[in-house]
Amino acid sequence: MRRALRWLMALCVVVATSTAAYAADPRAIDLRPLVQALGSGGYSGTEKALSQLSAAGDPAIVPVIEALQAGDLFVRKADGAVVIARKAGDAYTLTDPLTRAALGDAPAAAVERIRINNALRRAISASLGALTLMSPDAGVRRSAADAVFKSRDASALETLTAAIAKEQDGRIRAAMEQARAAILLTGEAASRMTDADIQAAVDTLAARGDRDALVLLNMVATSGASDITKKSAASAISTVEQKLAFWAALQNLWYGLSLGSVLLLAAIGLAVTFGVMGVINMAHGEMVMIGAYTTFLVQEVFRTYAPGLFDLSILVALPAAFLVSGGVGIAIERSVIRWLYGRPLETLLATWGLSLVLQQAVRSIFGPTNREVGAPSWMSGAFELGGLTITYGRLWIVIFAFAVFAALLVALKRTWFGLSIRAVTQNRPMANAMGIRTARVDALTFGLGSGIAGLAGVALSQIDNVSPNLGQGYIIDSFMVVVFGGVGNLWGTLVGALTLGTINKFLEPYAGAVLGKILVLIFIILFIQRRPRGLFALKGRAVEA
Amino acid sequence: MLDIRSLDLHYGAAQALRGVSMKAEIGKVTCLVGRNGVGKSSLLRAIVGLKPVSGGSIGWDGADVTKMAPADRARRGIAYVPQGREIFPLLTVRENLLTGYAPLPRTQRSIPEEVFELFPVLKSMLDRRGGDLSGGQQQQLAIGRALVTRPRLLVLDEPTEGIQPSIIKDIGRAICYLRDKGTMAILLVEQYFDFARDLADDWVVMERGEVMLSGPRSGLDEQEVRKYLTV
Amino acid sequence: QDTIKVGILHSLSGTMAISETTLKDVMLMLIDEQNKKGGLLGKKLEPVVVDPASNWPLFAEKARELISKDKVSAVFGCWTSVSRKSVLPVFEELNNILFYPVQYEGEESSRNVFYTGAAPNQQAIPAVDYLMEKEQVQRWVLAGTDYVYPRTTNKILEAYLKSKGVKPEDIMINYTPFGHSDWQSIVADIKKFGSGGKKTAVVSTINGDANVPFYKELGNQGVKAEDIPVVAFSVGEEELAGIDTKPLLGHLAAWNYFQSVETPANSDFIKAWKAYTKNDKRVTNDPMEAHYIGFNMWVKAVESAGTTEPDKVIDAMIGVSVPNLTGGYSAMLPNHHITKPVLIGEVQENGQFDVVSKTSGLVPGDEWSDYLPDSKDLIADWRKPMSCGNFNVKTGKCGGKGS
Amino acid sequence: MLLRFFLMGLDRKAGIVLSILAVLAVAVPVMSLWVPADSPFHLSVFTVSLLGKYLCFALLALALDLVWGYCGILSLGHAAFFALGGYAMGMYLMRQIGPRGVYGNPELPDFMVFLNWTELPWYWWGFDQFWFAALMVLVVPGALAFAFGWFAFRSRVTGVYLSIITQALTFALLLAFFRNDMGFGGNNGLTDFKDILGYDIQADTTRVALFVATVAALALSYMIASGVIASKLGKVLVALRDAESRVRFMGYDTESYKLFAWTLSACMAGVAGALYVPQVGIINPSEFAPASSIEAVIWVAVGGRGTLAGGILGAVLVNMGKSYFTGALPELWLFALGGLFVAVTLFLPKGLLGLWGQLTAKLPRRSKATALPGAPTATPTAGQKGA
Amino acid sequence: MSAESTLLYLDGVSVSFDGFRALNNLSLVMMPGEMRAIIGPNGAGKTTMMDVITGKTHPDTGTILFEGQTDLTRLREAAIANLGIGRKFQRPTVFEPHTVWDNLELALKAPRRPLKTLTYSISRDDRARIEEILDITRLSALRSRQAGSLSHGQKQWLEIGMLLAQDPKLLLVDEPVAGMTDAETEQTAELLCGIAGKHSVIVVEHDMSFVRALGVKVTVLAEGSVLAEGSLDAVSANSQVIDTYLGR
Numbered sequence A: 001m002r003r004a005l006r007w008l009m010a011l012c013v014v015v016a017t018s019t020a021a022y023a024a025d026p027r028a029i030d031l032r033p034l035v036q037a038l039g040s041g042g043y044s045g046t047e048k049a050l051s052q053l054s055a056a057g058d059p060a061i062v063p064v065i066e067a068l069q070a071g072d073l074f075v076r077k078a079d080g081a082v083v084i085a086r087k088a089g090d091a092y093t094l095t096d097p098l099t100r101a102a103l104g105d106a107p108a109a110a111v112e113r114i115r116i117n118n119a120l121r122r123a124i125s126a127s128l129g130a131l132t133l134m135s136p137d138a139g140v141r142r143s144a145a146d147a148v149f150k151s152r153d154a155s156a157l158e159t160l161t162a163a164i165a166k167e168q169d170g171r172i173r174a175a176m177e178q179a180r181a182a183i184l185l186t187g188e189a190a191s192r193m194t195d196a197d198i199q200a201a202v203d204t205l206a207a208r209g210d211r212d213a214l215v216l217l218n219m220v221a222t223s224g225a226s227d228i229t230k231k232s233a234a235s236a237i238s239t240v241e242q243k244l245a246f247w248a249a250l251q252n253l254w255y256g257l258s259l260g261s262v263l264l265l266a267a268i269g270l271a272v273t274f275g276v277m278g279v280i281n282m283a284h285g286e287m288v289m290i291g292a293y294t295t296f297l298v299q300e301v302f303r304t305y306a307p308g309l310f311d312l313s314i315l316v317a318l319p320a321a322f323l324v325s326g327g328v329g330i331a332i333e334r335s336v337i338r339w340l341y342g343r344p345l346e347t348l349l350a351t352w353g354l355s356l357v358l359q360q361a362v363r364s365i366f367g368p369t370n371r372e373v374g375a376p377s378w379m380s381g382a383f384e385l386g387g388l389t390i391t392y393g394r395l396w397i398v399i400f401a402f403a404v405f406a407a408l409l410v411a412l413k414r415t416w417f418g419l420s421i422r423a424v425t426q427n428r429p430m431a432n433a434m435g436i437r438t439a440r441v442d443a444l445t446f447g448l449g450s451g452i453a454g455l456a457g458v459a460l461s462q463i464d465n466v467s468p469n470l471g472q473g474y475i476i477d478s479f480m481v482v483v484f485g486g487v488g489n490l491w492g493t494l495v496g497a498l499t500l501g502t503i504n505k506f507l508e509p510y511a512g513a514v515l516g517k518i519l520v521l522i523f524i525i526l527f528i529q530r531r532p533r534g535l536f537a538l539k540g541r542a543v544e545a
Numbered sequence B: 001m002l003d004i005r006s007l008d009l010h011y012g013a014a015q016a017l018r019g020v021s022m023k024a025e026i027g028k029v030t031c032l033v034g035r036n037g038v039g040k041s042s043l044l045r046a047i048v049g050l051k052p053v054s055g056g057s058i059g060w061d062g063a064d065v066t067k068m069a070p071a072d073r074a075r076r077g078i079a080y081v082p083q084g085r086e087i088f089p090l091l092t093v094r095e096n097l098l099t100g101y102a103p104l105p106r107t108q109r110s111i112p113e114e115v116f117e118l119f120p121v122l123k124s125m126l127d128r129r130g131g132d133l134s135g136g137q138q139q140q141l142a143i144g145r146a147l148v149t150r151p152r153l154l155v156l157d158e159p160t161e162g163i164q165p166s167i168i169k170d171i172g173r174a175i176c177y178l179r180d181k182g183t184m185a186i187l188l189v190e191q192y193f194d195f196a197r198d199l200a201d202d203w204v205v206m207e208r209g210e211v212m213l214s215g216p217r218s219g220l221d222e223q224e225v226r227k228y229l230t231v
Numbered sequence C: 001q002d003t004i005k006v007g008i009l010h011s012l013s014g015t016m017a018i019s020e021t022t023l024k025d026v027m028l029m030l031i032d033e034q035n036k037k038g039g040l041l042g043k044k045l046e047p048v049v050v051d052p053a054s055n056w057p058l059f060a061e062k063a064r065e066l067i068s069k070d071k072v073s074a075v076f077g078c079w080t081s082v083s084r085k086s087v088l089p090v091f092e093e094l095n096n097i098l099f100y101p102v103q104y105e106g107e108e109s110s111r112n113v114f115y116t117g118a119a120p121n122q123q124a125i126p127a128v129d130y131l132m133e134k135e136q137v138q139r140w141v142l143a144g145t146d147y148v149y150p151r152t153t154n155k156i157l158e159a160y161l162k163s164k165g166v167k168p169e170d171i172m173i174n175y176t177p178f179g180h181s182d183w184q185s186i187v188a189d190i191k192k193f194g195s196g197g198k199k200t201a202v203v204s205t206i207n208g209d210a211n212v213p214f215y216k217e218l219g220n221q222g223v224k225a226e227d228i229p230v231v232a233f234s235v236g237e238e239e240l241a242g243i244d245t246k247p248l249l250g251h252l253a254a255w256n257y258f259q260s261v262e263t264p265a266n267s268d269f270i271k272a273w274k275a276y277t278k279n280d281k282r283v284t285n286d287p288m289e290a291h292y293i294g295f296n297m298w299v300k301a302v303e304s305a306g307t308t309e310p311d312k313v314i315d316a317m318i319g320v321s322v323p324n325l326t327g328g329y330s331a332m333l334p335n336h337h338i339t340k341p342v343l344i345g346e347v348q349e350n351g352q353f354d355v356v357s358k359t360s361g362l363v364p365g366d367e368w369s370d371y372l373p374d375s376k377d378l379i380a381d382w383r384k385p386m387s388c389g390n391f392n393v394k395t396g397k398c399g400g401k402g403s
Numbered sequence D: 001m002l003l004r005f006f007l008m009g010l011d012r013k014a015g016i017v018l019s020i021l022a023v024l025a026v027a028v029p030v031m032s033l034w035v036p037a038d039s040p041f042h043l044s045v046f047t048v049s050l051l052g053k054y055l056c057f058a059l060l061a062l063a064l065d066l067v068w069g070y071c072g073i074l075s076l077g078h079a080a081f082f083a084l085g086g087y088a089m090g091m092y093l094m095r096q097i098g099p100r101g102v103y104g105n106p107e108l109p110d111f112m113v114f115l116n117w118t119e120l121p122w123y124w125w126g127f128d129q130f131w132f133a134a135l136m137v138l139v140v141p142g143a144l145a146f147a148f149g150w151f152a153f154r155s156r157v158t159g160v161y162l163s164i165i166t167q168a169l170t171f172a173l174l175l176a177f178f179r180n181d182m183g184f185g186g187n188n189g190l191t192d193f194k195d196i197l198g199y200d201i202q203a204d205t206t207r208v209a210l211f212v213a214t215v216a217a218l219a220l221s222y223m224i225a226s227g228v229i230a231s232k233l234g235k236v237l238v239a240l241r242d243a244e245s246r247v248r249f250m251g252y253d254t255e256s257y258k259l260f261a262w263t264l265s266a267c268m269a270g271v272a273g274a275l276y277v278p279q280v281g282i283i284n285p286s287e288f289a290p291a292s293s294i295e296a297v298i299w300v301a302v303g304g305r306g307t308l309a310g311g312i313l314g315a316v317l318v319n320m321g322k323s324y325f326t327g328a329l330p331e332l333w334l335f336a337l338g339g340l341f342v343a344v345t346l347f348l349p350k351g352l353l354g355l356w357g358q359l360t361a362k363l364p365r366r367s368k369a370t371a372l373p374g375a376p377t378a379t380p381t382a383g384q385k386g387a
Numbered sequence E: 001m002s003a004e005s006t007l008l009y010l011d012g013v014s015v016s017f018d019g020f021r022a023l024n025n026l027s028l029v030m031m032p033g034e035m036r037a038i039i040g041p042n043g044a045g046k047t048t049m050m051d052v053i054t055g056k057t058h059p060d061t062g063t064i065l066f067e068g069q070t071d072l073t074r075l076r077e078a079a080i081a082n083l084g085i086g087r088k089f090q091r092p093t094v095f096e097p098h099t100v101w102d103n104l105e106l107a108l109k110a111p112r113r114p115l116k117t118l119t120y121s122i123s124r125d126d127r128a129r130i131e132e133i134l135d136i137t138r139l140s141a142l143r144s145r146q147a148g149s150l151s152h153g154q155k156q157w158l159e160i161g162m163l164l165a166q167d168p169k170l171l172l173v174d175e176p177v178a179g180m181t182d183a184e185t186e187q188t189a190e191l192l193c194g195i196a197g198k199h200s201v202i203v204v205e206h207d208m209s210f211v212r213a214l215g216v217k218v219t220v221l222a223e224g225s226v227l228a229e230g231s232l233d234a235v236s237a238n239s240q241v242i243d244t245y246l247g248r
């Protein structure tokens, strides 16, 4: 009777999961108690069960572990069964982790997530690495190799060796070989290796040539290996170190460029309102802030109405921020600034007042705390370029900053509007007498500068707080950049921003961030002594008179 | 025709023009003279709209432009060569000339050849900054810039100031030429009496913010005019 | 006079508004609730809100105004240590009471101040212990904003770590200015320091504003909690509300309270807070709980003293014990600090913390650190007859080294 | 000669300002110390300290107006001199604490003790002496200003370039003083002072005495400043404000002129800071914040740039407004203050004092004959001729 | 000629701006008490020459000696002015916020050091001198007017007055009669002739009747160097001068 029942159950399972890939494997049954054990005993219980599961080496458990990693693995409170649960409205849809059989819906209160902590996350990566070395997906194999390199899990050695033999893709094979070398050099395997094997491993790692390799090579150099291997490890170390130093300098340059681009973005709107128009625009930072809040609002709309298109939100936010900040700028110009031409110092007072008002207005509307602005997927993460780590967010900001700069340059130098702006700011009454509608030009110019500040706000929302204080953090730097570069010269702003960014980033490693910043400020003070009108000084009679 | 009636103008509490009336006709050069500080420049600034008036009216082309913005007056054909040149210092010479396009419809936007004929030096300096030019060169540029707008009322405030003799002669010839085209009224403020005398069709003489004499050259005695210019 | 006035001294503008405004709101809510319960000593409580505008001398001026002009019975306020230092002489001179709700560097005990936030031993030390035990961390990055709280905390931690056998070359200390926003190099340095083959963690005393860009950079450069966990002392639910937390999964914070703690008291509190602010998304955090505890202690002390007169209330405060929001009771100690549980939480995707460790009992706040040479002999005890904030147990005298 | 110098600056406006200050110096002590507390004429010591603070700001504004209003140097870093003066005084007050600090170390201030400093850094030497500290209140800001000005004016840094490097200067100092390593107490600054010249700093009489000292300093500075401005040197300053190179071609070494005014102004700002610190009880790096300097500029603009009294008036009014609004409208005061700044610029282009000038200038317009003073050859009959 | 006995000695002075040569190997000598008129086409370099002498512009090459020994190229503007070189600018520049009187007082010959000016009080002689200059420039009635509110011609006069007040050894006068009536032009010529003898004067002007009235040696500049030198009649007959400058 009992036997018959078991048969019946087995049959049911087979029938129910006949489409599932792993169902036919008889070992699936053996896994059940281990999977079940994931759900009990707290973190340590889960960890123990996990290590036993991965020791079984069965690819069938990959989905289970992935679910655990993603936080989709739950315990059904009623019977303690471990299930995969995915949120569907208010309830959860349950499936069997091994058989993938649908187990119906359950209310949120009926299931409890199997919690993981950092230790578990590490264990999960390691076991997934070992388990997915043979995956048909090249990307998965690649990250598996990296995971094994990191975990140096000796139990994966066998699989790894097999995988290397089968691997077609040269880059993945290299990664796997490096992982293998790492295991061989560090684990207890190291003691059983011949000099030649060690030498081969050292070469593999030297070819990898990064900081991780350096650590392993150092281990070899300080281990009980023979003198010859130690020597070759040492020479490998010095090569790697040289290479790393080179890349580090390049990396600093990139950081400088990227910080410079942020400064450029923050300053470039000011280069219009202050540099071109001569308005000491203390509300510039608030225009940036308004741009950032516009991004927030646009993203809220996307989150609410079209979460699937969230990646496009930034592209919509750009024009929106330009228009909103630009509109606010035009309103400010028409209501306040226009009465102050010819009294440039008083614009300082009025715009300072405006900046207080705008900050408080945003604080009243959006609250004083930070607002979340998300990064679209194409702006998240990083990629490696040689020895450089380049984050996508920063890369886009660099590109964006240069694009805005180029567009503004063309607008000011090559269009009739640009010519009118310059004429009006140089001699407002005369421009008016020439037939240029100065009121309109003034409003549009201030709007343009403010709109560009708004664009900067979109970019800065990606790397900084979106809070009412956002603008305050950039206003001083922006003025420094514009003045350092030479007021009224766009190229000066560009070169100024990049120079200050780069200097800052080269000083930071030696002096620290605080002292580095102080040194940059002192540099600016001294530099202005040498060139009292900035880097790209306007020359000629008109300015000197 | 420019028709000014009993114009008053104040700087703060001080009155610079009192009840000034005068006319300038198309096809004629009207010369406005008077000693330093009598209000000539003030009157011109009122005509082009750079200085609001406190009473009276300015009629141009049959319309009342008293309250109009300078840009709108420019669109109605009023061009101004100010005292002190007022070049856009950081614009190149070419760009300074291009600002004259503002009141023109797109089709007419070109620099008339006569500008370079009159002032050949500008042609060789197109890419230099206006502010770097010598005083006289700037004066030439200011006149050239006004001509680009194809004015029908050309208002010149001491255009010969600081200009070398040969070019003064050229400017004189140019003014004659422009007058003779018959499409333009020319209002000229000039201290250089001989130059003014050669050009003037009509005289207007000012003293202390008021018009003392006015009328066609035929109707006025030159000595009478000179009297107002001596110290 | 038929109301009891309570001063609220939190910045509503300037750089600190971002953190302090919430505390003003929570105080208004607590006072409101107390009034609904019938007030205190038969009188209604009346909040007096002022804005010291993140300006430290203005804090002192406003404190003076609250005490001598508005005649408040107690003040709840301050966030930064410098603001507390600025108002301290005022409270001592005019003999009033300040409740200070934020974790701080310690090294202080005033008769007129009640410290309801964490002392270093209630936050920093347990967090480091956790990392050492549970994550086997061997290398340490102590990253902080360059001001007194991080400096002192890091001094204490450095001494503590060395006492645990950590070598100096395994400790990296890094300071950044307020509002630092370009973290590229520092995060890269941390990665470099962490790739030395030893398990590395970052202990962050980075101040509020700089955290968002810091975590964004961590996320972008792919510093995962599994590899290099960051444990923060100034990052709570409010700060996380401004960041996309997906890349930050598993990074840690040490506090005495998390919104995610499931106790009936806490869920009532959260519900009340959301209702009061009419905003379902508002989060709660540790300093809010500190005010909750401090306010309830004050109410209890006033009730038992039967008066709001500061001297009496100060004396009545010691020993008062009220429920905290994490399921226990916090008591006011003679040193004017309180007992608190220490919780370690990991960042979750939803911007909340998942508590991964909690001290078994309550930790009493230690105002004078045992790890600083000049303060290890000092204690504070405001009970009579000692009544001293810096009693030297070696010399047996009050007044530090005691002349 | 000195007397003549002071008399030179004594015009009607100076008379008014000095009389008001004299009244304050007498009335405030009487009203706060001798008038009984329940009288409506009683001034609380809290109010006295508040007034004292405003007057310190007024002195800063006066100093700033001297360079901005009269030589056109828009300093966005004047708070640096103020703060340095404040630190010099703060160091003296710290040393006065002696063994009364929490650690009871007779030599070292508390913050040095808990950051494990073992001895007093050299730059703290001498600050236990009041005369030395008082000297440093003038010398430190003065020397910094002199050095900075000497380089900047020689190099002919002007206009916004000068403004921005003054801002860079104060910003750099801000960051430097933030650093605990600097030995000035880092962000917490210097605080918890006990006494000054042997008197309890919290005592009512001390507070009133500090107030009177502030009034005296302000009055003296005002006299010096207006003396300078009324002198020919003052005229040179005003001339070089708008046409510096023209002044140079006339043989005036404009650099020394600017340097003189700049250094004088920095010393005044230092004194203001030194008087401020004991009255507010704390000095911390945020006094160096660029925003503090900008605020000072705004007081001057609100009061009326280029009128010494305007700076004083602006500083007092704006700060009174700030004190009042932050208590009365804690959530909205920025709207009020920001709005005020915008309104002042739009409607009172010459500041509050300018308003007074505008009002008095408008009156005679109707009554007096509206004639220009006349062209060179004006004759009595010229006006009667008709055209 | 040896430089010793000269008041001003320019030799081989060249200046260029972004490749444009404004002065080209210019040489010029002035004797004490001499008055010289300089004419030349617009852009010839007349104003630039004055810039170079007064230290506003630094020459690329060349020597400039004052009183035979002082090398002006090494001195700053104020020092040069204090040697006794005064200048009137082509565009009148006066101190606009000051009254006419104060403008003259500032210009008046007196110690220029800050401490001296701080304690300066005006003497009877100084007062008389200013009155005299006001009289000469016919600005007496405008003495308490703000200089900024003067008309263009009035500013010209004020600037001439300031130059007189400085009482320099060498006066550099750039277009003094621009914007003046013919009668005023004559007066100015008389004024300058009266000054010459005791002082040396360099006048730049385009008004030929004025130059004629001065009746002094004329130097014609063109393209940055001397084209011709001699009496007005002599240079006016020079065909090159006629072509480039006077016109036909």
Ligand SMILES: Nc1ncnc2c1ncn2[C@@H]1O[C@H](COP(=O)(O)OP(=O)(O)OP(=O)(O)O)[C@@H](O)[C@H]1O
Binding pocket: B011, B014, B016, B034, B035, B036, B037, B038, B039, B040, B041, B042, B043, B083, D372, E148, E149, E150, E151, E152, E153, E154, E179
């Ligand atoms: N901006 C100003 N503010 C005050 N008064 C002024 C202003 N501009 C001119 N004036 C005064 O108005 C009067 C007329 O000046 P205006 O410039 O019109 O004279 P003008 O006839 O052009 O003289 P000139 O021949 O010298 O150019 C003069 O007395 C002058 O002082």
Ligand SMILES: Nc1ncnc2c1ncn2[C@@H]1O[C@H](COP(=O)(O)OP(=O)(O)OP(=O)(O)O)[C@@H](O)[C@H]1O
Binding pocket: A539, A540, A541, B132, B133, B134, B135, B136, B137, B162, E017, E018, E020, E021, E022, E040, E041, E042, E043, E044, E045, E046, E047, E048, E049, E090
């Ligand atoms: N700073 C400068 N930058 C560029 N070019 C300059 C500069 N200064 C002078 N120049 C050029 O040098 C030449 C000489 O100018 P300068 O002003 O000396 O002429 P000028 O003889 O005084 O003429 P004018 O009679 O018209 O006043 C002009 O072509 C001018 O454009």
Ligand SMILES: NC(N)=O
Binding pocket: C079, C080, C081, C082, C102, C103, C104, C105, C149
């Ligand atoms: N006490 C603090 N966090 O400043």
Ligand SMILES: [Mg+2]
Binding pocket: B040, B041, B042, B083, B157, E151, E152, E153
């Ligand atoms: Mg004129």
Ligand SMILES: [Mg+2]
Binding pocket: B134, B135, B136, E046, E047, E048, E090, E174
């Ligand atoms: Mg010239």
